[in-house]
Amino acid sequence: MTPARTALVDLRERLESAARDLRRLAADLDALMRQQQLEATRAAGPPPLLCSIAGAAVMLSVSERTVHAIVKRGDLETVKLGGRRLVVVASIRALVERLRADRG
Numbered sequence: 001m002t003p004a005r006t007a008l009v010d011l012r013e014r015l016e017s018a019a020r021d022l023r024r025l026a027a028d029l030d031a032l033m034r035q036q037q038l039e040a041t042r043a044a045g046p047p048p049l050l051c052s053i054a055g056a057a058v059m060l061s062v063s064e065r066t067v068h069a070i071v072k073r074g075d076l077e078t079v080k081l082g083g084r085r086l087v088v089v090a091s092i093r094a095l096v097e098r099l100r101a102d103r104g
Contacts, residue, residue, distance in 0.1 A: 050079065050086040059092055070095070 001009075056076065057064045067087070070076045075098075077091035 047089070049089055050081070051089055051092075052084070052086060056087040056092055060096075 051059070053064050053067050053071075057067045060067065060070075062070075067076070071078055071087070075091075075095050077088040078085050079088060080086075
């Protein structure tokens, strides 16, 4: 075998070895990410009962101004806690359910 051919065979073997190592690393990373997701879910605790106006806007995919308008209409329940006005998360879910029912 020529030196060039020997070098190519050696390079191919090293590439195959590197590919196996990458597959093992990818599998390890996937397992680690699943484990972290599971731990994060366990650590998250119970779902929140209240959220900020900004949080409600994110949940509903609308602007904060629109959330204020919905609150003013009486379609979302809010409470005052300290100096903050917070939206009751259950009222967000109820609003979405009413909207879905009206659509059908």
